[in-house]
Amino acid sequence: MAAAGGAASIITQVQQTGPPINTLGEAAADEHITLDLRGTHFTLSRDELLTLPEFVLLSLFPNGLLPDGHMNSFHEGDVYPVDYDPASLQYMLNFFRDVAQSIPSTSPSPTTPPEHDPISIEPLQGSTKDMLQDRAGIIVLREDLDFYVIPPRADIEQPEMTEVKRAAGKSLLKQDGIFSGLKRSEEAGTTEQHLIEMLTAGGFNHDDAWGHRAGEPNKAVICSLALARLRTDIKGDLAGSNVVGMAQKLLLFWRKPARRCWWEGVELTDVEGVQGRLKVWIRRVWTLEMSVIGLR
Numbered sequence: 073m074a075a076a077g078g079a080a081s082i083i084t085q086v087q088q089t090g091p092p093i094n095t096l097g098e099a100a101a102d103e104h105i106t107l108d109l110r111g112t113h114f115t116l117s118r119d120e121l122l123t124l125p126e127f128v129l130l131s132l133f134p135n136g137l138l139p140d141g142h143m144n145s146f147h148e149g150d151v152y153p154v155d156y157d158p159a160s161l162q163y164m165l166n167f168f169r170d171v172a173q174s175i176p177s178t179s180p181s182p183t184t185p186p187e188h189d190p191i192s193i194e195p196l197q198g199s200t201k202d203m204l205q206d207r208a209g210i211i212v213l214r215e216d217l218d219f220y221v222i223p224p225r226a227d228i229e230q231p232e233m234t235e236v237k238r239a240a241g242k243s244l245l246k247q248d249g250i251f252s253g254l255k256r257s258e259e260a261g262t263t264e265q266h267l268i269e270m271l272t273a274g275g276f277n278h279d280d281a282w283g284h285r286a287g288e289p290n291k292a293v294i295c296s297l298a299l300a301r302l303r304t305d306i307k308g309d310l311a312g313s314n315v316v317g318m319a320q321k322l323l324l325f326w327r328k329p330a331r332r333c334w335w336e337g338v339e340l341t342d343v344e345g346v347q348g349r350l351k352v353w354i355r356r357v358w359t360l361e362m363s364v365i366g367l368r
Contacts, residue, residue, distance in 0.1 A: 107132070108151045110289075112158035114165075123168055125212045125361040127329035132156055160297050163284040164212075167299045168365060171208050175366050207366030209302030211275050211322060214359040215253075215282070217294040219244060222351040239344040240352055241287050241294065246342075248281045250298050253336065253356055267332070267358075273318035275300030302362070322362050329361040 106115045121129070132154050221240050223233060247253070254264045272278055282296040302322060334356045339349040 106149075106151045108153045109156050109158035109161060112162075113151065114158070114161065116165075120165075120168075123172075123363060123365050124164070125329065125363050126327050127214070127359050127361055128161075128164070128212075132161075157284075157286060157288075157295060159286060160284050160295065163297060164299065167283070168210065168363070171210060171301055172365050175206065175208050207364050209304075209323065209326075210363045210365065211271065211300045211302055212361045212363055213250070213271065213276075213298045213300075215294075215296040216357040216359070217244065217296070218355040218357075219292050219294070220353040220355075221292070222353070224346050224348075224350055236343070236346060236350070237292055239346065240340060240350060241292065243340045243343050244294055244352075244354075245285060245287065248285050248296075250276065250280050250282055250296075251278060253334070253354075263332075264334075270318045270321055271300075273303070274322045275303050323364075324362075325360055326362040326364055329359055332358045332360075334358075 103118045104115055105118075105121070106113055124132075219240060221233075221237050224236065228236070251268055254268060268278070276298070280298065280300075283298045285294065285296040287294050336354045336356070338352050338354055340346075340352055341349055343350045
């Protein structure tokens with residue numbers, strides 16, 4: 073996999089594996105599509121879809137935007153079914169809309185083109201504050217947690233084991249701190265420590281909880297999502313430190329989703345129906361991406 077510039081030592085860039093998403097650009101700006109996410113309908117415009125992170129669009133449309141890749145092949149009233157958590161998407165849409173409304177509207181100067189090319193990286197060069205003067209950066213962090221429960225005893229039957237897995241999932245759901253799974257690796261100089269420093273410099277706090285956290289239906293998987301607006305108001309002593317550089321480094325992940333994986337063995341002590349400790353193997357996959365809204 074390719075390296076994401078200077079951030080390669082922290083997290084690995086994920087190459088896009090699905091069809092290109094920029095087929096959205098072939099549709100009119102006021103074109104709308106209705107999605108059915110597990111029974112919940114969302115009607116979104118082309119422009120709003122384009123603000124979503126790349127990895128989210130690939131999750132929503134793993135086979136391409138539409139069967140033939142063109143939005144205008146869908147007729148008014150058609151609904152596109154998607155296997156995706158509706159609460160997770162609603163949380164993201166609410167956050168993005170709130171941030172978009174907070175961006176002050178400014179009239180373009182005579183020397184400034186009225187439109188910015190949404191594909192070119194050129195408008196995002198310079199200091200963080202300058203490049204986001206009429207835009208806003210949003211850090212998008214997702215965790216996919218797969219867990220594998222070790223049977224608490226050798227003679228356990230399958231129906232009981234299924235209940236133990238469900239109870240273990242409920243116990244893991246309570247561990248909702250974003251960085252709680254990385255605390256053991258906070259020694260100076262580790263990859264995990266660099267990642268925590270970059271994210272807390274950019275907009276998160278050490279004690280933040282996931283904005284949305286839920287188990288996937290009929291799977292031993294917990295998906296979590298956290299969003300933070302990229303800080304541009306770093307002042308005082310912090311402005312002269314590497315905090316500014318850490319925040320700017322996040323812009324390397326604009327439209328370049330990146331992934332990091334950890335394995336960890338844990339012992340849960342609060343699992344319903346299980347006496348004593350329950351051993352569980354956990355695989356955490358973090359996906360990090362920057363979104364910039366306000367581009368025209």
